[in-house]
Amino acid sequence: MIKASQVAIHARLFSKNALSVVEKLNRQGYEAYIVGGCIRDLLLGKTPKDFDVATNARPEQVQAIFQRRCRLVGRRFRLAHIMFGRDIIEVATFRANHEVKHSEQQAKQNDDGMILRDNVYGTLEQDAERRDFTVNALYYSPKDNVIYDFYQGIDDLKAGKLRLIGDPVTRYQEDPVRMLRAIRFMAKLDMFLDKSSETPIVELAPLLKNIPPARLFDESLKLLQTGCGEKNYHLLRQYALFEQLFPALLPYFTEKGDSLAERMMIHSVKSTDERIADNLRINSAFLFAAFFWYPLREKVDTLKNEGGLNNHDAYALAGNEIMDVLCRALAVPRRHTGVIREIWMLQLQLAKRSGKFPERTMQHPKFRAAYDLLAMRAEIEGGESIELAKWWHEYQFSSTEQRIALIQEQNKNAPRPKKRYARKRSPKKD
Ligand code: ATP
Ligand code: MG
Numbered sequence: 001m002i003k004a005s006q007v008a009i010h011a012r013l014f015s016k017n018a019l020s021v022v023e024k025l026n027r028q029g030y031e032a033y034i035v036g037g038c039i040r041d042l043l044l045g046k047t048p049k050d051f052d053v054a055t056n057a058r059p060e061q062v063q064a065i066f067q068r069r070c071r072l073v074g075r076r077f078r079l080a081h082i083m084f085g086r087d088i089i090e091v092a093t094f095r096a097n098h099e100v101k102h103s104e105q106q107a108k109q110n111d112d113g114m115i116l117r118d119n120v121y122g123t124l125e126q127d128a129e130r131r132d133f134t135v136n137a138l139y140y141s142p143k144d145n146v147i148y149d150f151y152q153g154i155d156d157l158k159a160g161k162l163r164l165i166g167d168p169v170t171r172y173q174e175d176p177v178r179m180l181r182a183i184r185f186m187a188k189l190d191m192f193l194d195k196s197s198e199t200p201i202v203e204l205a206p207l208l209k210n211i212p213p214a215r216l217f218d219e220s221l222k223l224l225q226t227g228c229g230e231k232n233y234h235l236l237r238q239y240a241l242f243e244q245l246f247p248a249l250l251p252y253f254t255e256k257g258d259s260l261a262e263r264m265m266i267h268s269v270k271s272t273d274e275r276i277a278d279n280l281r282i283n284s285a286f287l288f289a290a291f292f293w294y295p296l297r298e299k300v301d302t303l304k305n306e307g308g309l310n311n312h313d314a315y316a317l318a319g320n321e322i323m324d325v326l327c328r329a330l331a332v333p334r335r336h337t338g339v340i341r342e343i344w345m346l347q348l349q350l351a352k353r354s355g356k357f358p359e360r361t362m363q364h365p366k367f368r369a370a371y372d373l374l375a376m377r378a379e380i381e382g383g384e385s386i387e388l389a390k391w392w393h394e395y396q397f398s399s400t401e402q403r404i405a406l407i408q409e410q411n412k413n414a415p416r417p418k419k420r421y422a423r424k425r426s427p428k429k430d
Contacts, residue, residue, distance in 0.1 A: 004145045007154060011142045013042050017084040018051035019142055021066075021091060026143055028065055030057040031124060033139035035092075039147065040135045043157055044189060053091045054127055054139065062091050096122025097130045113173035114210055125150060132171070132178050133185065134163045156194075162186060163194040172200055176207035179241060180219045187223075187231035201239045208244040213331035220245050220330055224287060227276040229269035248325040252295060261294040263380045271376070285339035286369045288332060290376060292322050296344060311348065319344050339366060346370030347377075350392060353410040358395055358403070371396070 004010065011019060018034050025032035032055040038048035055062065062080040063070045071081045080091040097120075122130075124139065131137040134153040141148070151165050162185055164171045164178065172178055179201050182193055208216065223232040223245075236242035237257070243250045252261035268290035275282050299318035303309045309317065319341050326332060332340075342364070349361040350370060361367060371392055378389035395406055 001146050001148050002154070004140060004147050007043060007147065009039070009042060009140065009147060011145065014038070014140070014142070015051045015087070015089075017082075017087050018053060018089050021053050021082050021089050022142055024065060025053075025055050025057055025062070025091075028057070030055050030061070032057070032091075033124070033141050033148070035139050036131070036136050039138040039140050040153075040157060040189075043138075043154065051089060053089055054094060054124075055091060056094050056124070057091075058093055058121065062093075094122050094124055094127035095130055096120045096126035110210065112207055112210055113170065114176065114207070115174045124148065129165060131165060132175075132181055134165055135185075135189075135191075137165060160191045161194050162189075162191045162197065164197040168197045169200045169204070172204045173207065176204065176211055177215065177219060179205065179208070179239070180223065180236075183232060183235045183239065183241060184219075184223055184228075187228040187235060188226075201241070205240045205244050208241070213327070213329060216245060217330040217332055221284065224269055225272055225276075225282060225284060227273055229273050229287075230266065233265060233269045245330060246291065246326070247329055248295060248322065249291065259294075260380060261291075264293055264376060265291050267376050267380060271372075283339070283369050285336040286343065286372065288326065288336065289340045289343040289369070290373055292326065292340075293344070293347075293373065293377070296322050315345060315348060339369070342366045343370050343373055347374065350374050350388065353391065354407060358407060362396065 014034055018038075022032040022034060032053055034051055035054040036052045038051045041048040057065070059072050059078050059080050062082075063072060066080070066082050069083050071083065073079050073081055077092065077095075082089045082091060128137040128139070128148070128150040134151040134156045136153070137149075137151050138153050139148040140146075147154070151163075156163050162182060164182075182197060182201070185191060186193055223229070223236065233242070236245070237253075243253070249261065249265070252259050254262060257266075268287050272282055272287055296315070296318050299321060300311075300314045303314040303318055304311065307314070323332075323337055323340065327337070343366055346361065346364060346366060347370060349357065349364070352358070352361070361370075364370070371389075374385065374392065375389045378385040391406065391410070395403055398406065
């Protein structure tokens with residue numbers, strides 16, 4: 001335990017709502033602390049994303065105190081959410097590690113040692129012990145302005161060292177997502193992983209297969225779509241974790257990391273990072289559409305060559321097949337899978353530059369994302385897509401007259417429609 005003022009931590013750095021939750025719990029005779037990522041972030045001089053509270057009050061007791069402000073959530077972890085308008089303070093009851101008898105343990109862990117349920121309540125010390133990294137096991141008590149630091153988390157933070165509490169292999173087996181969290185914190189906090197926490201990862205990476213796809217999807221967003229995507233991409237590759245999230249991309253990995261698909265992955269995470277840095281909105285579906293664009297193209301070619309499908313049907317079928325494989329590992333929600341397909345199908349529309357096609361394509365709600373993908377393709381693969389991307393760039397920002405001229409010019413150069421109609425009519429004659 002140390003005085004918080006020694007490390008420049010004061011109550012005024014914390015959210016008023018979190019402080020009021022802790023005070024209220026204290027007044028009712030419970031222990032309560034502000035805990036976890038927010039103290040770590042404040043010590044690093046960063047603005048915390050959210051403020052969490054830990055207490056010895058049971059969820060039902062928390063509910064009895066906060067009543068209508070309180071909502072109980074979560075199955076794996078039962079938590080209380082205290083609502084202050086849009087701000088939510090998460091209150092978790094102290095938990096203990098499972099030092100229970102063998103037969104009991106079986107009920108809560110699977111064969112790989114993974115914890116399936118985690119609602120064994122404990123003391124403050126036990127709660128600290130079951131947290132993942134030393135830098136995440138810091139507790140602040142506003143009442144006496146002290147920080148509890150049971151595992152030298154502050155020293156580790158100063159040294160830039162990320163270290164798991166306890167035996168790393170056991171801790172990764174209990175919850176394989178901790179491997180992804182290790183990567184995420186390395187990237188986000190610019191820290192390095194302690195040797196003993198680093199060594200087991202490559203071998204234990206396949207344990208992520210046991211994690212529900214919905215949880216993996218959430219983690220993939222935190223890794224790739226919160227501003228450190230490029231760093232996380234390279235770290236995930238380095239620790240053999242990327243293929244656990246995206247097994248279907250494994251065949252596209254090369255030693256140099258420069259296949260078309262790999263270059264697209266890097267390009268798209270980079271551009272996502274840039275948009276986040278510029279405070280621009282990001283479309284979660286876009287990154288997935290980009291990651292799988294070249295695998296999609298390869299499948300389309302196979303279907304056309306071997307199955308004799310036309311372009312449109314080949315795209316639709318290849319899109320379904322790729323989406324199935326993607327969703328087996330990551331539960332990409334339906335609202336995204338639809339958009340991913342639209343972005344892919346719009347690549348076909350973007351190739352049509354005659355008549356009313358361009359205007360119709362531009363009015364599509366996902367035109368912007370589709371054009372962005374085209375622009376990336378142009379940078380990566382070059383060739384015809386460079387001219388096409390340039391044309392669309394010009395078209396978007398032109399007046400009505402200029403657009404008509406652009407289409408006329410296009411009609412002169414490329415008599416595409418004739419070919420299309422000729423092909424369409426022939427089956428009818430038969
Ligand atoms: P972020 O800034 O990304 O929110 P965080 O450390 O607050 O980082 P959360 O996922 O919000 O991360 O979790 C809050 C706290 O809960 C962590 O600081 C850690 O103490 C604990 N925790 C979260 N996930 C795990 C886990 N899988 N295993 C053990 N402890 C965990
Ligand atoms: Mg947090």
